[in-house]
Amino acid sequence: MRFLFLITMLVLLPLQAHAEGVLPxxxxxxxxxxxxxxxxxxEVVIYFQVDKEAADANAVRQHINKVSAAIHKRLSMEKGVKLKTLSRNMQPVWKYPKNSPRARTGWRMVQSEQVTSMDLDGLPKWLDAIEAEGAHLSSLQFRIxxxxxxxxxxxxxxxxxxxxxxxxxxxxxxxxxxxxxxxxxxxxxxxxxxxLYRAEMAMAARASVESSPxxxxxxxxxxxxxxxxxxxxxxxxxxxx
The missing domain is CATH 3.30.110.170 (Protein of unknown function (DUF541), domain 1)
Structure with missing residues (x-):
């Protein structure tokens, strides 16, 4: 066994020395x-929100569902438009009377949506449709x-x-x-x-194609x-x- 080990070492050592000695x-x-x-x-990406605050939670949900469904229906008729729901969140609204425990006065829900399309000419009418149904534009961006x-x-x-x-x-x-x-x-x-355009600047593009570009x-x-x-x-x- 020792003899075999010595032979193996003798074979490996020259190979290792050669590998370590490789020069450019x-x-x-x-x-x-x-x-x-x-x-x-x-490509244009539009971000908008549907929000509602009321005393009754069911009324809040119904309003959000109605507005978002109307926008989805309207934009689904446009070719090449992709609509995506980013988030949906409901939270209680509290009142803090002086020297009294807090009291819940209602509920508030916010649903965030995203519209993506390569049809830049359709942008003004989409902004009109979003605003007309009761949603609020957050921002829009142009990208490659x-x-x-x-x-x-x-x-x-x-x-x-x-x-x-x-x-x-x-x-x-x-x-x-x-x-x-x-x-x-x-x-x-x-x-x-x-x-990127914020909501205030983006809404300047709401004018229809017929009236002004x-x-x-x-x-x-x-x-x-x-x-x-x-x-x-x-x-x-x-x-x-």
Whole structure:
């Protein structure tokens, strides 16, 4: 057994020494490249709330259900509109008389909703419908649609890699070498912040298309992809003369 162990050690030690002694086959250089573009925001997200306060809890629920159902029915007729309930919360309303225990005077419910669509031209009439049914606009934002963003990021990533390779070629030629190897390559992306309008500004867009155009601009967003990595250029002997 000891003899077998010694043979194993003799075999492994040279392999380990070789692995630890691996040296670069050339000069290693860090590089980075970036590709970017500006895209028009092509999606709108509307946030609104339905709220009610009353002494009777059932009356509160019925009002919230009626208003939200009417808005859902109205917007469900629009093509490409997605409606999502974000939250629904009911809490008691308390009165605090001086020198007396608190007393419940009623109930208050708030239901938050979200509308998403790529049909920016339909924005004014949706805001009208939401307000007309008794809901309150919280805010709206313009942004780049996820599918649009993903497709553009893939295109930019290929462009950034091509620029990375071009830089590597220039350095390789500058070092009088014929080729290079990419040792490592990583990429990162930067997405723009959505254009956000608060309720007061957003309601300025409620005017109908026939009377006047919306006063809000969807704006643009800048997408960028960066790649960074390390290349290895074969060693070259240069004359010191």
């Amino acid at each position: 086959q050339g000069t290693r250089i860090n590089l980075s490249a970036t590709a970017e573009t500006e895209l028009a925001n092509d 649609n996820d599918n649009t963003s993903r497709q553009e990021q893939e295109r930019l990533r290929l462009g950034a890699i091509a620029e990375f390779r071009d830089k590597a070629k220039e350095i390789t030629r500058g070092l009088s070498a014929r080729s290079f190897r990419i040792i490592s390559l990583n990429s990162s992306s930067h997405a723009p912040q959505p254009v 919306p006063s809000l601009s969807a704006g643009e967003g800048k997408l960028s992809i960066s790649v960074n990595g390390e290349i290895e250029v074969p060693f070259t002997d240069f004359s010191a003369q």
